[in-house]
Amino acid sequence: MTSAVVTQKLTKKYGRKTALSDCSLDIPAGHVVGLVGPNGAGKSTLLQLVCGQLNPTAGSLTVLGAPPVTGSPRIGFVAQDTPVYGSLSIEDHLSFGKHLNPAWDDDLARERIERLDLDPKQKAGKLSGGQRAQVALTLAIAKRPELLLLDEPVAALDPLARREFLQGLMEYVAESGTSVVMSSHLVADLERVCDYMIVLVKSKVRVTGEVEELLATHHHVTGARVDPENLGPGRTVIQARHTDVQSSLVVRSSAPIDDPAFSVAGIDLEDLVLAYMSEAANGRDRVLEKQR
Numbered sequence: 001m002t003s004a005v006v007t008q009k010l011t012k013k014y015g016r017k018t019a020l021s022d023c024s025l026d027i028p029a030g031h032v033v034g035l036v037g038p039n040g041a042g043k044s045t046l047l048q049l050v051c052g053q054l055n056p057t058a059g060s061l062t063v064l065g066a067p068p069v070t071g072s073p074r075i076g077f078v079a080q081d082t083p084v085y086g087s088l089s090i091e092d093h094l095s096f097g098k099h100l101n102p103a104w105d106d107d108l109a110r111e112r113i114e115r116l117d118l119d120p121k122q123k124a125g126k127l128s129g130g131q132r133a134q135v136a137l138t139l140a141i142a143k144r145p146e147l148l149l150l151d152e153p154v155a156a157l158d159p160l161a162r163r164e165f166l167q168g169l170m171e172y173v174a175e176s177g178t179s180v181v182m183s184s185h186l187v188a189d190l191e192r193v194c195d196y197m198i199v200l201v202k203s204k205v206r207v208t209g210e211v212e213e214l215l216a217t218h219h220h221v222t223g224a225r226v227d228p229e230n231l232g233p234g235r236t237v238i239q240a241r242h243t244d245v246q247s248s249l250v251v252r253s254s255a256p257i258d259d260p261a262f263s264v265a266g267i268d269l270e271d272l273v274l275a276y277m278s279e280a281a282n283g284r285d286r287v288l289e290k291q292r
């Protein structure tokens with residue numbers, strides 16, 4: 001299996017602030033990868049390291065088998081603020097793209113702009129946030145990159161535009177085989193399009209893997225109140241909520257949980273992600289419980 005991105009103990013600090021800490025990942029090629037985590041978790045930092053816009057403070061990474069290079073034609077990057085040149089027209093942007101990228105697909109770019117009902121003569125600075133996001137995506141995919149990095153690409157889109165954007169992205173990926181890493185807070189959207197997931201919390205990777213495998217190995221478990229430490233071997237409690245008499249847990253276990261003391265149910269991706277995102281808070285709660 002080839003890798004799109006490999007990082008080893010990748011760390012990025014801004015002054016004394018650690019944005020990414022000891023991040024080790026092996027992202028397989030040919031996947032649509034969802035990158036999720038709370039605000040400030042380090043998602044944009046990771047994407048900017050992968051596209052070569054930032055240099056690591058420590059650790060290493062390879063992207064498509066080589067060190068990352070800023071502006072590489074092999075990588076398409078749409079930053080969170082969807083940067084375009086406000087005083088230039090869409091047409092100017094397409095000409096720049098064509099000039100700078102050897103594999104530029106002008107037909108694809110123009111067909112997309114037409115389908116989006118955008119006037120190529122329109123100045124980019126006069127576009128709405130959603131239209132800018134669509135133009136930025138068009139510029140990124142017309143490069144015909146091997147790896148597409150999207151930092152919250154749908155944040156500015158209305159629900160219908162979001163659906164069309166993701167649909168268009170899926171069609172493009174199916175036809176081109178491009179690897180995609182896409183950050184978003186909208187886990188329900190990611191669930192529709194991603195087959196691989198990375199959850200980042202407080203600058204650390206909490207969980208990573210194929211969505212199918214993650215869903216198969218995580219379970220909602222409820223039953224009489226239980227100490228999460230005593231759930232048995234091979235079972236990791238990711239999230240625990242308790243009343244005086246009952247426990248409600250999210251548990252990771254490769255083997256089925258067939259203990260009759262528990263009621264076990266499947267989990268959807270949103271609940272799984274939220275369980276990892278609230279793990280830190282749960283740890284704090286447990287300490288507080290012990291202190292009482």
Ligand SMILES: Nc1ncnc2c1ncn2[C@@H]1O[C@H](COP(=O)(O)OP(=O)(O)OP(=O)(O)O)[C@@H](O)[C@H]1O
Pocket residue numbers: 014017018019037038039040041042043044045046
């Ligand atoms: N240029 C910078 N200078 C100093 N600190 C920074 C800089 N960029 C990011 N940070 C800090 O690094 C941490 C990670 O930021 P990052 O933008 O990577 O998070 P994120 O997961 O993308 O967040 P969000 O979901 O809010 O976009 C945050 O605490 C942020 O304040």
